Amino acid sequence: MVPGHPQRYTLHAMSSTRIKICGVRSTDIADVAIDAGAHMIGLNFVPASPRHVAFPEARQIAQHINARAQVVGLFKDESLPVVGQHFNDLPLTLAQIHGPITPQALSDSSIPRYLRAVSFDPQTFPAQLQQWNAHHIRDDRLDGLIVDTPDPTQIGGGTGKTFDWSALRDIIDQVQPQVPLILAGGLTPENVADAVRTVQPAAVDVSSGVESSRGIKDPARIRAFCDAVRNAND
Secondary structure (H helix, E strand, C coil), rough: CCCCCCCCCCHHHHHCCCEECCCCCHHHHHHHHHHHCCEEEECCCCCCCCCCCHHHHHHHHHHCCCCCCEEEEECCCCHHHHHCCCCHCCCCCEEEEEECCHHHHHCCCCCCEEEEEEEECCCCCHHHHHHHHHHHHHHHCCCEEEEEEEEEEEEECCCCCCCEEEHHHHHHHHHHCCEEEEECCCCCCCHHHHHHHCCCCCEEEEEEHHHHEEEEHHHHHHHHHHHHHHHHCC
């Protein structure tokens, strides 16, 4: 761990499923999400994404959120020094890393805390999970592994498509990872309760599933999503 930086994020200690609303582009939607019960607010820095937010707006949102929720910056194929600069300038709580970044590169970086996003393939995921779990044990700046549907557009999530949750649960039972898992990929207010009960993740991550149209968040769907997660934990 990098000396002087905050301790590991509290996903380890949580008894209920945490909620991340990703692709937030305004302070109003950030307020809706936090008031509804979201624990993490995601800001998307991938230029090709319909949920991309420019730095000035992102900084305004992050400062508006203050300590009310974790602020997560989503980056894909970005240089790690740039990610670290965003981390300090906004500021961010966590960086969400997509793309072909190796464990060693992250170990060598100065990013204080981060989430690693991986695509779920039942053939290759067991080895991936073992690899990143070992990295988590060595480097506790890795606070969680986001498990998402493969993205043919390569723009970093928001596909609106689910994958086989039961297959993921089977792999979790086999590997018994210590790294917290965050479930993403096609989650909606209508299916998230089933997803939580099946996978039992540390957290769930939603973007397109709480939108009225591509890139436009729907307050009613955000509230319904958070309610469904809470009900699944009861």
